[in-house]
Amino acid sequence: MLKVLDSAVPVACWSCAVAHNDVTLFCPHCSKIQPPPGGDYFSVFGLVPQLDLDLGMLEHQFHKLSRKLHPDRFARAQDNEKQWSLADTALLNDAYRTLKDPIRRTEYLLKLHGAEIGEEHAGKGRKDQKDVSRVPADLLEEAFDLNMQLEEMRMAKKMGDTDPELQSSLEQAKKKFDGLLDDVDRDLRTQWKVWDSGSESARQESQKTMVSLLDRRRYINNLVRDVTETVGA
Ligand SMILES: [Zn+2]
Numbered sequence: 031m032l033k034v035l036d037s038a039v040p041v042a043c044w045s046c047a048v049a050h051n052d053v054t055l056f057c058p059h060c061s062k063i064q065p066p067p068g069g070d071y072f073s074v075f076g077l078v079p080q081l082d083l084d085l086g087m088l089e090h091q092f093h094k095l096s097r098k099l100h101p102d103r104f105a106r107a108q109d110n111e112k113q114w115s116l117a118d119t120a121l122l123n124d125a126y127r128t129l130k131d132p133i134r135r136t137e138y139l140l141k142l143h144g145a146e147i148g149e150e151h152a153g154k155g156r157k158d159q160k161d162v163s164r165v166p167a168d169l170l171e172e173a174f175d176l177n178m179q180l181e182e183m184r185m186a187k188k189m190g191d192t193d194p195e196l197q198s199s200l201e202q203a204k205k206k207f208d209g210l211l212d213d214v215d216r217d218l219r220t221q222w223k224v225w226d227s228g229s230e231s232a233r234q235e236s237q238k239t240m241v242s243l244l245d246r247r248r249y250i251n252n253l254v255r256d257v258t259e260t261v262g263a
Contacts, residue, residue, distance in 0.1 A: 039068070044110075055095060055118050063099070063107075066117045070142060071125035081136055081222035083129060092126045133247070136218060136240060145241050149248065166246045169210075176203050176253060183260050197261060204257040207250050214247045 041052045046060035053069030056062065072079040075091040099122060104115045128134045137147050165173050179200055186193045221243070224236040 055122070056098065063104070063111050063114050063118065065114050066121045071128055071138065074122060074125045075129070077129075079139055079142070080226045081139060082219075082226050083135060085130060088126070088129055092122065095122055132215070132218070133244070136222070137244060140237055140240060140244075143237060145237055147241055147244055166249060169249070172203075172206075173249075173253060176200075176207075176257070179203070180256055180260050187260075200257050200261050204254055204261070207254050207257070211247065211250050211254070214243050214250065218243050218247075 039052045040049045042049050043057040043060060043062065043064065045062040046057060048057070048059040050058050050064075053067045053073035055064055055067060055074065057064055067074070070079060075088055075095070077083065077088065077091070096119070099115050099119045101112075101115060101119075104112045107115070128138050141147060179196060183193065183196055183200060186196065218240060221236045221240045225233050225240070228236055
C-alpha cells in the first residue's frame with residue numbers, strides 16, 4: 031500500500047501549465063492549489079523523511095499550510111479548487127497526526143521502507159501462531175503470572191469480592207510494565223539516530239531492532255491496558 035517515492039514526478043500545473051514536482055500542495059509558480067499530491071507524508075511538509083524529526087518545524091509547517099488551505103480562502107474559487115482544498119486538508123491532517131506521534135511516525139517510515147509491523151505480523155515465521163509466540167522471551171514468566179492474577183481478579187469482581195492484596199499486586203505489576211515501556215521508548219530513540227544517519231547496512235540492522243521493539247511495546251501496552259481495565263472502575 032505504501033510506497034517510497036524514489037524521485038518526485040514532474041507534473042504540469044492545471045492552472046499555469048508550468049511543470050513542478052507532484053509532492054506540493056501549491057504551485058510554486060502561480061501559487062494555485064493542486065490536487066492531493068502523491069508523495070509521502072514528510073513531503074507534504076517539505077521535510078526530509080527521518081525519525082528524529084524537528085517537531086517545531088513540523089508544527090510550524092502544519093499551521094502555515096492549514097491556513098493556506100482554509101475553506102474561507104476558496105469561497106469564490108472554482109469547484110475543483112474547493113474540492114482540492116478539502117481533500118488536501120484531509121491529507122494534511124492525516125500526515126500531521128501520523129508524524130507528530132513518535133510511535134506512529136516510526137511505524138509509518140519503517141513501513142515505507144518495507145518493514146512489516148503490526149499485530150498481524152508479530153511472531154511471523156513461527157510455526158505456532160498461538161499468542162505465546164508473540165511474548166518477548168524475557169517477559170514470558172511475568173506475563174504468565176500477570177494473566178493468572180488478572181483472571182483471579184476478574185473472578186473476584188464477578189463474585190462481588192474485593193481483594194486488596196491482589197489489587198495492590200496488580201498495581202505494582204502495572205508500574206513495572208510502565209517502566210518497561212519507558213525503556214522501550216528510550217531504546218527506540220537511540221535507534222532513530224542510527225537509522226537517520228546510518229549506512230544502508232546499519233539502517234537495515236536498526237530497522238530490525240525497531241520492528242522487534244515495536245512488537246515488544248505493543249505487547250507490554252496490551253498488558254498494561256488489561257490491568258487498567260481490570261483494576262480500574
Ligand atoms: Zn501554476
